[in-house]
Amino acid sequence: MRFELEIIKYVPPGDGFGYHGEKAVFVPETSPGDLVEVTVVREKKKFIIAALDKIITPATNRIDPSCPHYEDCGGCSLMHLSIEDQVELKQQMLKEVFNRYGFQITPEFVTSPATYQSRYRTKIKCQDGVVGFSAKNSHRVTPITGCRILSAGIMKELDRLSALGRSNCEFSLLQSRQNGELAVSVSENRRQVPLPGFPSSITEDYGFGPLKLKSSGFAQSNPFITKLIINALVEEVDQEQALCELYCGGGTFSLPLAGKVRKLTGIDISEASIRLAKENADLNQLDNTFFIAANLEKEMKLPKCDCFVADPPRKGLGQFLILQIGKSEADRFLYVSCNPATLARDAEILSQNFGFKLSGLTGYDMYCHSTHCEALAVFER
Numbered sequence: 001m002r003f004e005l006e007i008i009k010y011v012p013p014g015d016g017f018g019y020h021g022e023k024a025v026f027v028p029e030t031s032p033g034d035l036v037e038v039t040v041v042r043e044k045k046k047f048i049i050a051a052l053d054k055i056i057t058p059a060t061n062r063i064d065p066s067c068p069h070y071e072d073c074g075g076c077s078l079m080h081l082s083i084e085d086q087v088e089l090k091q092q093m094l095k096e097v098f099n100r101y102g103f104q105i106t107p108e109f110v111t112s113p114a115t116y117q118s119r120y121r122t123k124i125k126c127q128d129g130v131v132g133f134s135a136k137n138s139h140r141v142t143p144i145t146g147c148r149i150l151s152a153g154i155m156k157e158l159d160r161l162s163a164l165g166r167s168n169c170e171f172s173l174l175q176s177r178q179n180g181e182l183a184v185s186v187s188e189n190r191r192q193v194p195l196p197g198f199p200s201s202i203t204e205d206y207g208f209g210p211l212k213l214k215s216s217g218f219a220q221s222n223p224f225i226t227k228l229i230i231n232a233l234v235e236e237v238d239q240e241q242a243l244c245e246l247y248c249g250g251g252t253f254s255l256p257l258a259g260k261v262r263k264l265t266g267i268d269i270s271e272a273s274i275r276l277a278k279e280n281a282d283l284n285q286l287d288n289t290f291f292i293a294a295n296l297e298k299e300m301k302l303p304k305c306d307c308f309v310a311d312p313p314r315k316g317l318g319q320f321l322i323l324q325i326g327k328s329e330a331d332r333f334l335y336v337s338c339n340p341a342t343l344a345r346d347a348e349i350l351s352q353n354f355g356f357k358l359s360g361l362t363g364y365d366m367y368c369h370s371t372h373c374e375a376l377a378v379f380e381r
Contacts, residue, residue: 001043002053002311007034012341012373015076021371023048028077033059038110051137052330059087064114067148074136076149076369081114087365090373093340094363097340101347101348106362107375113224115368121221124171126163131171149369151175153182171195174215176202177223183215192216197279206230209254218249219271225366225374229336230256232376235308237261244305244330246321247312248295250276253336257309258289265303266341268292296321307332316342326354334378340365340375347377355381 007016007030016030023047027038033231038050055062059186065079068123078262083257091109098105124131125142135142147155151176161171161184170187175313184198193216194200201214205229213219220226229354234256237243241261248254248266258264259282266277266289274293281289297318308330316339325333326349333356337343338379340363350356360378368372 001035001040003038004056005038005050007032007036010089011094012094012097014089018181020048020201025050027052029080031081033061034062055333068146069133069142069144069242072135072142072151073133073144074138074142075133075147078369079369080146083368085110086369087111090365090371091363093359093371094373094375098347098358098361102343103347103358103361105343105349105358105361107363108163108227109185109363109373110228110365112222112365112368113228114367116148117151118222118224120140120151120154120175120177120223121215122154122173123151124173126161126166126169126171128167129162131158131167135212141280145257151177153180157182157184158307172215174213174219176204176213178205179203183213184197185214185216205216205258206252208234208259210280211250211255212280212283213250213252214276217270217276220252222368223365225364226252228259229253229364229374229376233257233309233334233336235262236245236332236378241306242304243307243309244303246308246310247290249273249276249311251280251291253309253311254289254291255280257287259284260287263288265305267296267300267302268275269293269295300324304328305330307334309336311335311336314339314342317346321345322349322354326350326356331381335377335378335379337375338372339372341365343375343377347379357381 005018007018008362009017009032011017016027017023028049029052037054041051042049057314062080070079125141130141132141132144154173172185175182183202184195185192186195204211242263243261245254245266248268254266271293274291277291302324356379360381362376365376
């Protein structure tokens with residue numbers, strides 16, 4: 001079904017919103033003031049999710065997207081807005097999410113120092129010989145020849161990956177901003193394995209020493225913002241503190257923090273990540289780090305510490321882990337999140353049940369031109 005719609009406001013995570021009859025309609029890539037033609041993607045009793053077909057009358061703040069793939073590619077959704085409007089929108093969305101959980105706070109928001117060619121980690125699909133990203137509202141892969149957000153080094157390798165002749169797989173690419181190294185892995189039998197002809201890891205440096213990262217593991221996508229988050233975390237810790245980092249991965253945050261505190265214990269479910277974290281600690285000659293492979297969402301006694309740091313998956317902290325943090329003697333908690341909704345949910349529990357006060361909230365434009373953002377919440381009790 002297709003119909004015309006006037007967009008009257010934004011709603012989290014940044015979609016345009018209007019009414020069709022008595023039903024609420026959510027449309028990505030639209031702005032308040034747009035008169036649009038849309039197609040129903042999914043319809044429920046009280047709301048409709050729709051896809052944008054045509055701009056009939058554009059909003060005054062709508063701009064022409066700078067990427068030739070914007071209309072088809074599913075990667076970006078805010079390129080019809082200026083960076084200033086994107087940041088203002090994300091800051092407002094972050095504020096509204098926390099307001100819904102009872103926090104009357106206006107977060108700070110940090111713009112990425114680079115808003116184009118800022119993505120140094122990505123996953124590229126290969127379908128029937130076509131290498132690119134998923135198309136909007138589709139499982140079809142659309143070829144990418146001029147992506148504005150991928151690093152120049154990653155863009156140069158897409159033709160080479162296409163020439164391999166593989167099909168129905170996914171490549172994971174990771175480039176070092178420090179030295180340009182590029183690592184690539186490929187999905188095989190539900191596992192990520194190094195792609196022949198490419199390194200399996202890179203060396204990055206966010207200003208605190210060399211850090212080895214693997215394309216098959218987790219790494220932050222925007223090195224410009226990652227460095228700013230690390231700097232903010234380091235400023236929040238004290239050299240006399242014993243620190244415990246949850247979901248530590250290969251040590252992106254652990255290693256800079258370990259150089260500023262008395263003792264750091266890192267915990268992650270991935271044994272491969274823990275091995276990498278230990279390797280990175282040795283690489284930086286740190287003797288005050290301890291890394292443990294364990295499932296944080298099941299029975300596990302957390303070590304005593306003065307401060308927790310966590311960067312969990314999008315689903316946030318599990319109930320058991322929140323209980324463990326709440327029952328601990330730690331008086332500070334630094335919580336990094338890529339999902340403001342689960343961050344705000346966990347913040348409410350920590351505040352109401354365990355005496356943690358939200359003393360600071362900062363959003364970071366980690367994912368330029370998309371509705372997603374990173375956030376750092378500081379808790380004290």
